Amino acid sequence: MQTENTGPLKGIRVVEMGQLIAGPFCGQLLGDMGADVIKIEPPGKGDPMREWGRGEYQLWWEVVSRNKRAVSANLRIAEGQELARRLIATADILVENFRPGTLEKWGMSPETLHAENPGLIIVRVSGYGQTGPYSNRAGFGGIGEAMGGWRYIVGDPDRAPSRMGVSIGDSLAATYGCLGALAALRHRDQTGEGQVVDSSLYESVLQVMESLVPEYVISGYVRQRSGSSLPGIAPSNVYKCLDGEFLIGANQDTVFARLCKAMGRPELATDERYATHVARGRNQVELDALVEAWTMKMTVAAVEASMLEHSIPAGGIFRAAEMLEDPHFAAREALVDVPHPRWEGLKMQNVFPKLSRTPGGIRSIAPQSVGQDNAEVYGEVLGLSGDDMADLVARQVI
CATH class of the missing domain: 3.40.50.10540 (Crotonobetainyl-coa:carnitine coa-transferase; domain 1)
Incomplete structure (x- = not known):
């Protein structure tokens, strides 16, 4: 104190x-x-x-x-x-x-x-x-x-x-x-x-509430509930691993390319379905499934190490116990x-x-x-x- x-x-x-x-x-x-x-x-x-x-x-x-x-x-x-x-x-x-x-x-x-x-x-x-x-x-x-x-x-x-x-x-x-x-x-x-x-x-x-009202006024779009992801922002979600869950945010073009390399799938970065922000948003469900198919073969620690190696924003899902043990909190x-x-x-x-x-x-x-x-x-x-x-x-x- x-x-x-x-x-x-x-x-x-x-x-x-x-x-x-x-x-x-x-x-x-x-x-x-x-x-x-x-x-x-x-x-x-x-x-x-x-x-x-x-x-x-x-x-x-x-x-x-x-x-x-x-x-x-x-x-x-x-x-x-x-x-x-x-x-x-x-x-x-x-x-x-x-x-x-x-x-x-x-x-x-x-x-x-x-x-x-x-x-x-x-x-x-x-x-x-x-x-x-x-x-x-x-x-x-x-x-x-x-x-x-x-x-x-x-x-x-x-x-x-x-x-x-x-x-x-x-x-x-x-x-x-x-x-x-x-x-x-x-x-x-x-x-x-x-x-x-x-x-x-x-x-x-x-x-x-960000652009919720302007989006409706200009385009008539009404934001809906979307669970753990944001519509059109991909890949950015919580993904299952062998021993838990891990959050990855790789929705920007250059970051997504690094994620593809980390996954051993560099070709996805130039695939027309995923090459741009709009395309990834359009194919969000399919892309999330591809990412999770990779994370489910690995432990949380292994996924985190890979994300750090490739400079990809990512992190664990913290509870009080994890906060108390984490060196950055300390x-x-x-x-x-x-x-x-x-x-x-x-x-x-x-x-x-x-x-x-x-x-x-x-x-x-x-x-x-x-x-x-x-x-x-x-x-x-x-x-x-x-x-x-x-x-x-x-x-x-x-």
Whole structure:
């Protein structure tokens, strides 16, 4: 773990009022880069993410809440709302992912918050955005993935739309929210003005859909589910070997020629059925079968060695076990040890991206109890005394 905060956002205070994934992941990204992230949770059970995981192994919280301090405040009552407003008045960035209108209902509209803190950047992550006819609808990541076009094209063509094994819609919306916050910080540096960053789940997914919409508008083409390959991109697929599966991407002309040489079939590179990108796409199924007929006679290690020898993009299908054993993961410190009082030997993904001069890092583990930093934060930032906080606890404000 990092002992000194060297991140580029050192000195930036973030108040995180989100819960579950999208808001908290945005807060994690900012905290990883050095920001002081103060997470507000409801008294009692706190963020539901504290209970997410596999049975008793509630480890998702440990990743998404690292580098944060935790305070409690009951935002459903006036005293809790006032406490949050006072904290936000000291902040550079506010992150929230409630349904649009919730902040306004709590007396924390952007106009109100900016009147007290003109330079505040308010990151609002929601299903459908802060405006438009769907804005008041409840929205989870999967719904945004479907509306943004992701779900329809993921999976095998003979089955219902599938999903990724991670909450990609939430993570994308959080990442775009973080990107917007950083751009807004640049504007504030120049003008002193804060602003609202409006990041919706469905539009975040839409941003990574490549040419899906233009293809339809211009040619009427509707992308379909295609399993492990992309239509017209060949050979680029997962191929069976004697002892597993291996991914090969040799769809560019010169790379395909090298693959043909590796396979002992150099004539395929000039065969009119495969000589060009368009031809290979047209004969994709047949070409994939030829490649797999070759890989099925070899072990994964042998195929990998051949791909390295011929400089062909390829790689294994990694699970956690392979990541932990891989020398490149180790050399890059992509996974790091995180000393923890409860989880002995805990490892998790490191801070990313890597910065050469102001690297971020994991400085502290996730808060282990709801409101564990109440005394430190409320005392240090708001000047509340022990008696003040005892009174707030008695009235169930914190």
